[in-house]
Amino acid sequence: MHDHEASGRLASFADVLADELPGTWTSTHHPTTHKDDLAELADRIWDMDLVAESLTQHPLRKAAVLSRTDGAQLAVLDRHDERDGFLIAAVAPRSLPDEAFRGLHEPNGIALSGDPFHSAELVAGDLLARYDAALAQARHNACADIQPSQPDRVVLTWQADGSLAATPVGETAAAVLAANGFVHDPQTGIYRLSGDDTAVQARAVRAAGRQLDAHGIATVLKHPSGRIAPTATPPAPPSAAPPVPATARASATRGR
Template sequence: MYDHENSERLASYADIVAGELPGTWTSTYHSPEDKDDLAELTDRAWDLDLIAASLAEHPLQHAATLSRSDGAQLVVLDRHDDHGGFLIAAVAPRALPDEAYRAVREPNGIALTDDPFLGAETVAGDLLARYDTALAQVRHNLLGGVQPSQPERVVLTWQHDGSLAAAPVGEQAAEVLAANGFVQDQSGIYRLSGDDTQAQARAVRETGHQLDAHGIGTAVQHPSGRIAPTATPAVPPASAATGTPASRTR
Protein backbone atom coordinates (compact mmCIF):
# COMPACT_ATOMS: atom_id res chain seq x y z
CA MET A 1 0.00 0.00 0.00
CA TYR A 2 1.34 3.43 -0.94
CA ASP A 3 2.37 5.43 2.12
CA HIS A 4 2.04 9.07 1.05
CA GLU A 5 3.38 10.49 4.32
CA ASN A 6 6.45 8.25 4.30
CA SER A 7 7.16 9.07 0.65
CA GLU A 8 7.03 12.81 1.32
CA ARG A 9 9.33 12.37 4.33
CA LEU A 10 12.00 10.57 2.27
CA ALA A 11 11.69 12.92 -0.71
CA SER A 12 11.93 16.01 1.48
CA TYR A 13 14.93 14.60 3.36
CA ALA A 14 16.75 13.84 0.11
CA ASP A 15 16.01 17.32 -1.27
CA ILE A 16 17.60 18.98 1.75
CA VAL A 17 20.66 16.71 1.72
CA ALA A 18 21.19 17.43 -1.98
CA GLY A 19 21.11 21.16 -1.31
CA GLU A 20 23.64 20.88 1.52
CA LEU A 21 26.27 18.66 -0.15
CA PRO A 22 29.37 20.28 -1.65
CA GLY A 23 29.08 20.83 -5.39
CA THR A 24 25.90 20.80 -7.46
CA TRP A 25 23.43 18.00 -6.67
CA THR A 26 19.82 17.35 -7.65
CA SER A 27 17.32 15.00 -6.02
CA THR A 28 14.87 12.65 -7.77
CA TYR A 29 12.20 10.66 -5.96
CA HIS A 30 11.29 7.17 -7.21
CA SER A 31 7.80 6.01 -6.22
CA PRO A 32 6.62 2.38 -5.99
CA GLU A 33 5.37 2.72 -9.59
CA ASP A 34 8.96 3.23 -10.79
CA LYS A 35 9.67 -0.49 -10.63
CA ASP A 36 12.42 -0.51 -13.26
CA ASP A 37 14.27 2.36 -11.59
CA LEU A 38 14.04 0.70 -8.20
CA ALA A 39 15.28 -2.62 -9.58
CA GLU A 40 18.24 -0.89 -11.21
CA LEU A 41 19.11 0.99 -8.02
CA THR A 42 18.99 -2.26 -6.07
CA ASP A 43 21.43 -3.82 -8.52
CA ARG A 44 23.76 -0.80 -8.66
CA ALA A 45 23.93 -0.01 -4.93
CA TRP A 46 27.70 -0.06 -4.37
CA ASP A 47 27.72 -1.81 -1.02
CA LEU A 48 28.50 -5.18 0.51
CA ASP A 49 27.63 -4.28 4.09
CA LEU A 50 24.80 -2.33 5.74
CA ILE A 51 22.82 -1.39 2.63
CA ALA A 52 23.24 -4.81 0.98
CA ALA A 53 21.90 -6.47 4.12
CA SER A 54 18.94 -4.09 4.25
CA LEU A 55 18.06 -4.63 0.59
CA ALA A 56 18.24 -8.40 1.03
CA GLU A 57 15.59 -8.24 3.75
CA HIS A 58 13.56 -5.25 2.54
CA PRO A 59 13.27 -4.83 -1.23
CA LEU A 60 13.03 -1.21 -2.32
CA GLN A 61 9.49 0.15 -2.23
CA HIS A 62 10.66 3.68 -2.98
CA ALA A 63 13.92 5.64 -2.93
CA ALA A 64 15.54 8.93 -3.87
CA THR A 65 18.65 9.45 -5.97
CA LEU A 66 21.04 12.36 -5.52
CA SER A 67 22.84 13.16 -8.76
CA ARG A 68 25.96 15.32 -9.06
CA SER A 69 26.70 17.35 -12.17
CA ASP A 70 29.60 15.02 -13.10
CA GLY A 71 27.35 11.94 -13.11
CA ALA A 72 28.04 10.59 -9.61
CA GLN A 73 24.94 9.30 -7.81
CA LEU A 74 23.85 8.39 -4.29
CA VAL A 75 20.67 6.56 -3.29
CA VAL A 76 18.67 7.34 -0.13
CA LEU A 77 16.39 4.65 1.30
CA ASP A 78 14.41 3.86 4.40
CA ARG A 79 16.05 2.33 7.45
CA HIS A 80 14.02 -0.61 8.72
CA ASP A 81 14.97 -0.82 12.39
CA ASP A 82 14.31 0.93 15.67
CA HIS A 83 16.99 3.58 15.18
CA GLY A 84 15.04 5.73 12.71
CA GLY A 85 16.68 7.88 10.08
CA PHE A 86 17.70 6.72 6.63
CA LEU A 87 20.38 4.80 4.76
CA ILE A 88 22.47 6.18 1.92
CA ALA A 89 24.73 4.36 -0.53
CA ALA A 90 26.87 5.16 -3.54
CA VAL A 91 25.55 4.07 -6.93
CA ALA A 92 28.00 2.18 -9.13
CA PRO A 93 28.59 3.36 -12.72
CA ARG A 94 26.45 1.71 -15.38
CA ALA A 95 27.42 -1.26 -17.55
CA LEU A 96 31.14 -1.53 -16.83
CA PRO A 97 33.15 -4.76 -17.24
CA ASP A 98 34.14 -6.65 -14.10
CA GLU A 99 37.81 -5.71 -14.59
CA ALA A 100 36.91 -2.06 -14.01
CA TYR A 101 36.28 -2.94 -10.35
CA ARG A 102 39.52 -4.90 -9.90
CA ALA A 103 41.02 -4.19 -6.46
CA VAL A 104 38.50 -1.37 -5.87
CA ARG A 105 37.13 -1.35 -2.34
CA GLU A 106 33.37 -0.97 -2.08
CA PRO A 107 32.47 2.53 -0.83
CA ASN A 108 29.94 1.00 1.55
CA GLY A 109 26.96 3.10 2.55
CA ILE A 110 26.15 4.57 5.94
CA ALA A 111 23.21 5.24 8.25
CA LEU A 112 21.95 8.80 8.69
CA THR A 113 19.99 10.47 11.47
CA ASP A 114 16.61 12.12 10.93
CA ASP A 115 18.35 15.51 10.74
CA PRO A 116 19.10 16.11 7.02
CA PHE A 117 21.62 18.86 7.75
CA LEU A 118 23.63 16.60 10.02
CA GLY A 119 23.13 13.83 7.47
CA ALA A 120 24.66 15.97 4.71
CA GLU A 121 27.67 16.71 6.91
CA THR A 122 28.15 13.00 7.56
CA VAL A 123 27.93 12.16 3.85
CA ALA A 124 30.36 14.93 2.87
CA GLY A 125 32.87 13.92 5.52
CA ASP A 126 32.72 10.18 4.98
CA LEU A 127 30.89 8.52 2.09
CA LEU A 128 31.67 11.10 -0.59
CA ALA A 129 35.44 10.90 -0.15
CA ARG A 130 35.40 7.10 -0.34
CA TYR A 131 33.02 7.15 -3.32
CA ASP A 132 35.13 9.66 -5.28
CA THR A 133 38.26 7.62 -4.62
CA ALA A 134 36.54 4.43 -5.81
CA LEU A 135 35.31 6.19 -8.97
CA ALA A 136 38.83 7.39 -9.75
CA GLN A 137 40.19 3.87 -9.30
CA VAL A 138 37.51 2.47 -11.62
CA ARG A 139 38.49 5.01 -14.29
CA HIS A 140 42.12 4.05 -13.81
CA ASN A 141 41.29 0.37 -14.35
CA LEU A 142 39.33 1.20 -17.48
CA LEU A 143 42.12 3.26 -18.99
CA GLY A 144 45.47 1.81 -17.97
CA GLY A 145 48.26 4.28 -17.40
CA VAL A 146 46.16 7.02 -15.78
CA GLN A 147 47.07 7.09 -12.11
CA PRO A 148 44.09 7.55 -9.77
CA SER A 149 43.83 10.85 -7.93
CA GLN A 150 42.80 11.30 -4.32
CA PRO A 151 40.41 13.85 -2.77
CA GLU A 152 43.40 15.83 -1.51
CA ARG A 153 45.67 15.41 -4.56
CA VAL A 154 45.26 15.41 -8.33
CA VAL A 155 47.73 13.19 -10.20
CA LEU A 156 48.67 14.18 -13.77
CA THR A 157 49.99 11.24 -15.79
CA TRP A 158 52.17 11.56 -18.90
CA GLN A 159 50.83 9.78 -21.98
CA HIS A 160 52.67 8.31 -24.98
CA ASP A 161 51.82 11.31 -27.16
CA GLY A 162 53.15 13.87 -24.67
CA SER A 163 49.74 14.82 -23.34
CA LEU A 164 48.74 14.70 -19.68
CA ALA A 165 45.75 12.82 -18.27
CA ALA A 166 44.02 13.00 -14.92
CA ALA A 167 41.05 11.35 -13.20
CA PRO A 168 40.06 14.10 -10.75
CA VAL A 169 38.26 13.34 -7.52
CA GLY A 170 35.45 15.78 -6.82
CA GLU A 171 33.71 18.53 -8.72
CA GLN A 172 36.07 21.31 -7.61
CA ALA A 173 39.16 19.59 -9.03
CA ALA A 174 37.32 18.81 -12.27
CA GLU A 175 36.28 22.45 -12.67
CA VAL A 176 39.85 23.66 -12.22
CA LEU A 177 41.16 21.21 -14.80
CA ALA A 178 38.48 22.19 -17.32
CA ALA A 179 39.15 25.89 -16.76
CA ASN A 180 42.81 25.35 -17.68
CA GLY A 181 42.37 23.52 -20.95
CA PHE A 182 41.90 19.91 -19.84
CA VAL A 183 39.18 18.27 -21.95
CA GLN A 184 36.98 15.52 -20.50
CA ASP A 185 36.57 12.44 -22.68
CA GLN A 186 33.66 9.97 -22.62
CA SER A 187 35.29 7.90 -19.88
CA GLY A 188 35.54 10.87 -17.53
CA ILE A 189 39.31 11.27 -17.93
CA TYR A 190 40.58 14.86 -18.32
CA ARG A 191 43.32 15.33 -20.94
CA LEU A 192 45.66 18.22 -21.76
CA SER A 193 47.27 18.24 -25.19
CA GLY A 194 51.07 18.31 -25.50
CA ASP A 195 51.10 19.82 -29.00
CA ASP A 196 52.31 23.15 -27.59
CA THR A 197 54.62 22.33 -24.70
CA GLN A 198 54.95 25.95 -23.54
CA ALA A 199 51.17 26.34 -23.37
CA GLN A 200 50.98 22.98 -21.63
CA ALA A 201 53.53 24.06 -19.02
CA ARG A 202 51.64 27.31 -18.34
CA ALA A 203 48.36 25.40 -18.01
CA VAL A 204 49.84 22.90 -15.56
CA ARG A 205 51.42 25.61 -13.40
CA GLU A 206 48.17 27.57 -13.27
CA THR A 207 46.25 24.38 -12.51
CA GLY A 208 48.58 23.66 -9.61
CA HIS A 209 48.19 27.17 -8.19
CA GLN A 210 44.39 27.07 -8.42
CA LEU A 211 44.10 23.60 -6.92
CA ASP A 212 46.44 24.63 -4.11
CA ALA A 213 44.13 27.55 -3.35
CA HIS A 214 41.39 24.99 -2.74
CA GLY A 215 43.61 22.87 -0.51
CA ILE A 216 44.23 20.26 -3.22
CA GLY A 217 47.79 19.22 -4.05
CA THR A 218 49.09 18.30 -7.50
CA ALA A 219 51.56 15.61 -8.53
CA VAL A 220 52.99 14.63 -11.91
CA GLN A 221 53.42 10.95 -12.72
CA HIS A 222 56.72 10.81 -14.59
CA PRO A 223 57.65 8.07 -17.10
CA SER A 224 59.82 6.44 -14.42
CA GLY A 225 56.71 5.72 -12.38
CA ARG A 226 57.76 8.07 -9.57
CA ILE A 227 55.34 10.79 -8.51
CA ALA A 228 56.80 14.26 -8.14
CA PRO A 229 55.77 15.51 -4.66
CA THR A 230 54.88 19.08 -5.59
CA ALA A 231 51.73 21.14 -5.35
CA THR A 232 52.59 23.26 -8.39
CA PRO A 233 54.31 20.96 -10.86
CA ALA A 234 56.65 22.19 -13.53
CA VAL A 235 56.47 20.42 -16.87
CA PRO A 236 59.73 18.80 -18.05
CA PRO A 237 61.16 19.67 -21.47
CA ALA A 238 59.36 18.42 -24.58
CA SER A 239 61.81 15.55 -25.01
CA ALA A 240 60.86 14.18 -21.59
CA ALA A 241 57.18 14.68 -22.25
CA THR A 242 57.22 12.14 -25.03
CA GLY A 243 58.56 9.31 -22.86
CA THR A 244 56.63 6.16 -22.08
CA PRO A 245 54.69 6.35 -18.80
CA ALA A 246 54.87 3.67 -16.18
CA SER A 247 52.46 1.86 -15.95
CA ARG A 248 34.40 -4.56 -8.45
CA THR A 249 33.24 -7.22 -7.80
CA ARG A 250 29.71 -6.35 -6.63
Protein backbone atom coordinates in the same frame (compact mmCIF):
# COMPACT_ATOMS: atom_id res chain seq x y z
CA MET B 1 2.46 5.93 8.47
CA HIS B 2 0.87 5.55 5.05
CA ASP B 3 3.17 4.64 2.19
CA HIS B 4 2.60 7.93 0.34
CA GLU B 5 3.46 9.85 3.50
CA ALA B 6 6.67 7.87 3.98
CA SER B 7 7.52 8.35 0.31
CA GLY B 8 7.04 12.09 0.58
CA ARG B 9 9.21 12.21 3.68
CA LEU B 10 12.02 10.39 1.86
CA ALA B 11 11.81 12.73 -1.12
CA SER B 12 11.79 15.85 1.07
CA PHE B 13 14.77 14.61 3.06
CA ALA B 14 16.73 13.88 -0.13
CA ASP B 15 15.91 17.31 -1.60
CA VAL B 16 17.31 19.12 1.43
CA LEU B 17 20.31 16.78 1.64
CA ALA B 18 21.19 17.48 -2.01
CA ASP B 19 21.21 21.22 -1.31
CA GLU B 20 23.48 20.80 1.71
CA LEU B 21 26.16 18.54 0.19
CA PRO B 22 29.35 20.15 -1.20
CA GLY B 23 29.23 20.65 -4.94
CA THR B 24 26.14 20.73 -7.15
CA TRP B 25 23.66 17.89 -6.63
CA THR B 26 20.13 17.23 -7.87
CA SER B 27 17.59 14.86 -6.35
CA THR B 28 15.34 12.45 -8.27
CA HIS B 29 12.60 10.53 -6.47
CA HIS B 30 11.66 7.00 -7.55
CA PRO B 31 8.32 5.89 -6.08
CA THR B 32 7.03 2.32 -6.06
CA THR B 33 5.67 2.67 -9.59
CA HIS B 34 9.21 3.14 -11.01
CA LYS B 35 9.88 -0.60 -10.91
CA ASP B 36 12.48 -0.73 -13.69
CA ASP B 37 14.44 2.23 -12.32
CA LEU B 38 14.41 0.74 -8.83
CA ALA B 39 15.54 -2.67 -10.09
CA GLU B 40 18.48 -1.10 -11.94
CA LEU B 41 19.35 1.07 -8.95
CA ALA B 42 19.36 -1.91 -6.59
CA ASP B 43 21.77 -3.70 -8.94
CA ARG B 44 24.14 -0.71 -8.95
CA ILE B 45 24.25 -0.10 -5.19
CA TRP B 46 27.99 -0.16 -4.39
CA ASP B 47 27.89 -1.74 -0.96
CA MET B 48 28.73 -4.99 0.80
CA ASP B 49 27.78 -4.01 4.33
CA LEU B 50 24.85 -2.20 5.94
CA VAL B 51 22.90 -1.28 2.84
CA ALA B 52 23.47 -4.61 1.10
CA GLU B 53 22.20 -6.43 4.19
CA SER B 54 19.13 -4.22 4.30
CA LEU B 55 18.35 -4.87 0.63
CA THR B 56 18.48 -8.65 1.12
CA GLN B 57 15.73 -8.36 3.72
CA HIS B 58 13.77 -5.43 2.29
CA PRO B 59 13.62 -5.22 -1.52
CA LEU B 60 13.81 -1.68 -2.84
CA ARG B 61 10.31 -0.21 -2.97
CA LYS B 62 11.22 3.47 -3.26
CA ALA B 63 14.36 5.58 -3.25
CA ALA B 64 15.82 8.97 -4.05
CA VAL B 65 18.93 9.37 -6.19
CA LEU B 66 21.27 12.31 -5.67
CA SER B 67 23.28 13.10 -8.82
CA ARG B 68 26.37 15.29 -9.06
CA THR B 69 27.38 17.08 -12.24
CA ASP B 70 30.39 14.78 -12.78
CA GLY B 71 28.20 11.65 -12.82
CA ALA B 72 28.58 10.57 -9.18
CA GLN B 73 25.35 9.30 -7.61
CA LEU B 74 24.14 8.49 -4.10
CA ALA B 75 20.99 6.51 -3.25
CA VAL B 76 18.85 7.41 -0.25
CA LEU B 77 16.76 4.51 1.06
CA ASP B 78 14.38 3.79 3.89
CA ARG B 79 15.89 2.54 7.11
CA HIS B 80 14.10 -0.60 8.28
CA ASP B 81 14.93 -0.70 11.97
CA GLU B 82 13.68 0.80 15.21
CA ARG B 83 15.53 4.06 14.61
CA ASP B 84 14.32 7.09 12.70
CA GLY B 85 16.20 8.11 9.58
CA PHE B 86 17.48 6.71 6.30
CA LEU B 87 20.31 4.81 4.65
CA ILE B 88 22.56 6.28 1.98
CA ALA B 89 24.80 4.35 -0.40
CA ALA B 90 27.14 5.00 -3.30
CA VAL B 91 25.96 4.03 -6.78
CA ALA B 92 28.38 2.39 -9.22
CA PRO B 93 28.52 4.22 -12.60
CA ARG B 94 26.89 2.26 -15.40
CA SER B 95 29.42 3.64 -17.90
CA LEU B 96 32.37 1.67 -16.49
CA PRO B 97 33.04 -2.00 -17.29
CA ASP B 98 32.86 -4.52 -14.46
CA GLU B 99 36.63 -5.09 -14.66
CA ALA B 100 37.17 -1.51 -13.48
CA PHE B 101 35.77 -2.47 -10.06
CA ARG B 102 37.89 -5.59 -9.61
CA GLY B 103 39.91 -5.50 -6.39
CA LEU B 104 38.33 -2.27 -5.13
CA HIS B 105 36.86 -1.98 -1.66
CA GLU B 106 33.22 -0.91 -1.81
CA PRO B 107 32.54 2.58 -0.44
CA ASN B 108 29.95 1.10 1.90
CA GLY B 109 26.96 3.22 2.84
CA ILE B 110 26.02 4.66 6.21
CA ALA B 111 22.92 5.21 8.32
CA LEU B 112 21.55 8.72 8.70
CA SER B 113 19.28 10.39 11.19
CA GLY B 114 16.16 12.24 10.10
CA ASP B 115 18.06 15.55 10.24
CA PRO B 116 19.26 16.34 6.68
CA PHE B 117 21.64 19.09 7.85
CA HIS B 118 23.54 16.86 10.27
CA SER B 119 23.34 14.02 7.74
CA ALA B 120 25.00 16.19 5.09
CA GLU B 121 27.99 16.66 7.40
CA LEU B 122 28.25 12.90 7.92
CA VAL B 123 28.02 12.14 4.21
CA ALA B 124 30.58 14.80 3.24
CA GLY B 125 33.06 13.73 5.90
CA ASP B 126 32.75 9.98 5.47
CA LEU B 127 30.89 8.33 2.58
CA LEU B 128 31.56 11.00 -0.02
CA ALA B 129 35.31 10.99 0.59
CA ARG B 130 35.49 7.20 0.25
CA TYR B 131 33.20 7.24 -2.78
CA ASP B 132 35.28 9.85 -4.61
CA ALA B 133 38.45 7.85 -3.98
CA ALA B 134 36.84 4.64 -5.23
CA LEU B 135 35.43 6.41 -8.30
CA ALA B 136 38.83 7.82 -9.20
CA GLN B 137 40.42 4.39 -8.94
CA ALA B 138 37.67 2.71 -10.97
CA ARG B 139 37.97 5.29 -13.74
CA HIS B 140 41.74 4.84 -13.76
CA ASN B 141 41.30 1.07 -14.00
CA ALA B 142 38.90 1.49 -16.93
CA CYS B 143 41.40 3.57 -18.88
CA ALA B 144 44.31 1.26 -18.00
CA ASP B 145 42.36 -1.73 -19.38
CA ILE B 146 42.09 -0.12 -22.82
CA GLN B 147 45.00 0.17 -25.21
CA PRO B 148 46.04 3.80 -25.84
CA SER B 149 45.48 5.39 -29.22
CA GLN B 150 47.96 7.59 -31.06
CA PRO B 151 47.42 10.58 -33.38
CA ASP B 152 47.89 8.40 -36.47
CA ARG B 153 46.28 5.25 -35.08
CA VAL B 154 43.03 4.36 -33.31
CA VAL B 155 43.17 1.25 -31.14
CA LEU B 156 39.83 -0.46 -30.60
CA THR B 157 39.97 -2.73 -27.56
CA TRP B 158 37.53 -5.61 -27.03
CA GLN B 159 35.69 -5.52 -23.71
CA ALA B 160 34.31 -8.48 -21.79
CA ASP B 161 30.73 -7.57 -22.69
CA GLY B 162 31.51 -7.64 -26.43
CA SER B 163 31.73 -3.88 -26.86
CA LEU B 164 34.68 -2.06 -28.40
CA ALA B 165 36.38 0.88 -26.70
CA ALA B 166 38.96 3.48 -27.66
CA THR B 167 40.84 5.86 -25.41
CA PRO B 168 40.81 9.62 -26.06
CA VAL B 169 41.81 10.44 -29.64
CA GLY B 170 42.25 13.54 -31.79
CA GLU B 171 39.32 15.63 -32.97
CA THR B 172 39.26 14.05 -36.44
CA ALA B 173 39.20 10.48 -35.16
CA ALA B 174 36.71 11.41 -32.44
CA ALA B 175 34.32 12.83 -35.03
CA VAL B 176 34.59 9.68 -37.15
CA LEU B 177 33.95 7.40 -34.18
CA ALA B 178 30.95 9.44 -33.04
CA ALA B 179 29.50 9.47 -36.56
CA ASN B 180 29.66 5.67 -36.63
CA GLY B 181 27.88 4.95 -33.38
CA PHE B 182 30.66 5.16 -30.81
CA VAL B 183 29.34 6.81 -27.64
CA HIS B 184 31.64 9.18 -25.79
CA ASP B 185 31.77 9.02 -22.01
CA PRO B 186 32.76 12.52 -20.84
CA GLN B 187 33.86 11.18 -17.44
CA THR B 188 36.50 8.78 -18.77
CA GLY B 189 37.03 10.12 -22.28
CA ILE B 190 36.42 6.62 -23.66
CA TYR B 191 34.55 6.02 -26.92
CA ARG B 192 32.48 2.82 -26.76
CA LEU B 193 30.64 0.84 -29.45
CA SER B 194 28.00 -1.59 -28.21
CA GLY B 195 28.27 -5.27 -29.10
CA ASP B 196 24.56 -6.01 -28.62
CA ASP B 197 24.16 -6.46 -32.39
CA THR B 198 27.40 -7.82 -33.81
CA ALA B 199 26.31 -7.25 -37.43
CA VAL B 200 25.69 -3.58 -36.74
CA GLN B 201 28.94 -3.42 -34.81
CA ALA B 202 30.87 -4.94 -37.72
CA ARG B 203 29.41 -2.49 -40.24
CA ALA B 204 30.24 0.43 -37.94
CA VAL B 205 33.85 -0.71 -37.57
CA ARG B 206 34.26 -1.18 -41.33
CA ALA B 207 32.80 2.25 -42.06
CA ALA B 208 34.89 3.92 -39.36
CA GLY B 209 38.00 2.15 -40.61
CA ARG B 210 37.50 3.38 -44.18
CA GLN B 211 36.86 6.95 -43.03
CA LEU B 212 39.84 6.98 -40.68
CA ASP B 213 42.06 5.53 -43.39
CA ALA B 214 41.02 8.40 -45.68
CA HIS B 215 42.45 10.76 -43.05
CA GLY B 216 45.68 8.76 -42.78
CA ILE B 217 44.68 7.19 -39.46
CA ALA B 218 45.12 3.43 -39.05
CA THR B 219 42.67 1.23 -37.11
CA VAL B 220 43.83 -1.64 -34.89
CA LEU B 221 41.74 -4.18 -32.97
CA LYS B 222 43.26 -5.46 -29.73
CA HIS B 223 42.44 -7.30 -26.54
CA PRO B 224 43.30 -5.78 -23.13
CA SER B 225 46.72 -6.83 -21.90
CA GLY B 226 46.70 -9.62 -19.35
CA ARG B 227 43.32 -10.94 -20.39
CA ILE B 228 42.43 -14.03 -22.40
CA ALA B 229 41.47 -13.15 -25.94
CA PRO B 230 37.84 -14.02 -26.72
CA THR B 231 38.84 -15.60 -30.02
CA ALA B 232 42.02 -16.99 -31.54
CA THR B 233 41.30 -15.22 -34.83
CA PRO B 234 43.72 -12.31 -35.38
CA PRO B 235 42.21 -8.83 -35.64
CA ALA B 236 40.65 -8.19 -39.04
CA PRO B 237 41.59 -5.14 -41.14
CA PRO B 238 39.05 -2.32 -41.36
CA SER B 239 37.70 -3.66 -44.65
CA ALA B 240 36.53 -6.91 -43.05
CA ALA B 241 34.13 -7.75 -40.25
CA PRO B 242 35.76 -7.77 -36.81
CA PRO B 243 35.93 -11.08 -34.92
CA VAL B 244 32.95 -11.55 -32.63
CA PRO B 245 33.95 -12.11 -29.00
CA ALA B 246 32.40 -15.29 -27.68
CA THR B 247 34.01 -16.70 -24.58
CA ALA B 248 34.68 -13.38 -22.89
CA ARG B 249 31.12 -12.05 -22.89
CA ALA B 250 30.55 -12.91 -19.23
CA SER B 251 31.14 -9.85 -17.07
CA ALA B 252 33.48 -10.00 -14.10
CA THR B 253 31.71 -10.33 -10.79
CA ARG B 254 31.46 -7.10 -8.85
CA GLY B 255 30.59 -7.02 -5.22
CA ARG B 256 27.18 -5.44 -4.54
